[in-house]
Amino acid sequence: MAAVSNTAWRDRGAAEALGLVIMFPVMVLMAILIVAIGRGIEATAQARSTAEAAAQAAALQRSAPAGEAAMLDVVKRMLGASTTCVDNESHLAWAAPVGGEPGRATVTVTCTRPGDGLEPLELSDARFTVTAIASIDPLRASGERATGLGLP
Amino acid sequence: MAAALVLLFTFTAGGIIWLGRDVNETVALRSTAQSIAFQAARAGAQEIVLGALRDEGDTDITLDHAVARNTALAQGREMIEAYAVEGVVADVAIDGNDNVTVTVHLVGPGGAKVTGVGIAHPESR
Numbered sequence: 001m002a003a004v005s006n007t008a009w010r011d012r013g014a015a016e017a018l019g020l021v022i023m024f025p026v027m028v029l030m031a032i033l034i035v036a037i038g039r040g041i042e043a044t045a046q047a048r049s050t051a052e053a054a055a056q057a058a059a060l061q062r063s064a065p066a067g068e069a070a071m072l073d074v075v076k077r078m079l080g081a082s083t084t085c086v087d088n089e090s091h092l093a094w095a096a097p098v099g100g101e102p103g104r105a106t107v108t109v110t111c112t113r114p115g116d117g118l119e120p121l122e123l124s125d126a127r128f129t130v131t132a133i134a135s136i137d138p139l140r141a142s143g144e145r146a147t148g149l150g151l152p
Numbered sequence: 153m154a155a156a157l158v159l160l161f162t163f164t165a166g167g168i169i170w171l172g173r174d175v176n177e178t179v180a181l182r183s184t185a186q187s188i189a190f191q192a193a194r195a196g197a198q199e200i201v202l203g204a205l206r207d208e209g210d211t212d213i214t215l216d217h218a219v220a221r222n223t224a225l226a227q228g229r230e231m232i233e234a235y236a237v238e239g240v241v242a243d244v245a246i247d248g249n250d251n252v253t254v255t256v257h258l259v260g261p262g263g264a265k266v267t268g269v270g271i272a273h274p275e276s277r
Contacts, residue, residue: 022154026161033165040209043260043274052187102230132179133234135227137189 029120037117043084043113050078051132054090055107059134064068066096071107085111094126096136159247164265174262179216181260185268189256192241196252197272204216213274215250232256242267250274 054074058067077089082088088111097103108131115124199220200213221244228241239258246252256268 022157023227026157030161030165030168033168037168039174041176041179044176045183048183052183056187056191070240102227105233132187133231135195135231137198 012049032118032120034125036121039084039118040126042115044130046082046085046111047088047111047128048132050075050085050088050089050107051107051130052110052134053078054092054109055105055132055134058092058094058107059103059105059136060140062140064096066090067094067105068092071105075109079109079111081090082111084113085115087112094136097138102138105134105136107132107134167272169199174247177260177262178264178266179266180195180235182234182260182266182268184237185256185258185266186270187268187274188228188235188258189268190253190272191231191268192224192228192244193252193270193272195252196220196244196246197211197250197274199223200274210244211276213250213276216272217246220246220252224252230238232258232269235272 038056054071057070057080061067071090071092075088079085079088088109090110091108093104093106093108095104095106108129110127110129113126115126115127118124197215197220199216200218204214224244225241228244232239232241236268237258237260239256241254242257243255244252245255251273253269253271256270258266258268260265260266
């Protein structure tokens, strides 16, 4: 009776050890998956927030070159020290207001979410793009104006 | 035992990925809603009464409430169209201090509903 009990105890201990051996890598992979998803969300949120701010900064300028400069300044300030949205590129499409039609400043920010530390999931660097649109201020923008209030 | 574990972890990983995508979509949509609401509020707050400034030399900035409301609504609708999202300008409120508050409701492709609120106030600089 005692021998049977000892065998059962040993078998149970071995099963638990085996379970731990199987479970541990899976738990680690699960943790890495959560980190990967979090990093992706953070990178996208940063890029989107930057694009929105840059588009609104550009939309307050009088011309496309001034808008471009304002956009680059905002992108540099917001993403300059970022570790989740790196190697960023930004582009401004400037559609000046014409007649009664409102103008639009469309900013596209492209950046890379680094894959450092995510190798166990075979996730490498991921490049993504976000776009933000802002309405160009008709009281400031040069060009053909409906209001007649802008500066020459 | 092994099959049960594989099934359990597959479902857990799937759930985490689905949750991540859902959160990402909601965060992006909320950012868009805030941007639209703020730009609509700003457009509304620019509709000041110009007659007094031009003709009477008055330096007080006064908001034209009716025009501001229409402009904010139009701007909000135009931005919703520009972003190609589904949503409405739910409310444009202007208080006694000329603060223009715009509330925008958006619905994401996955059915997520978010609200953005933007406030702007006219001032001379």
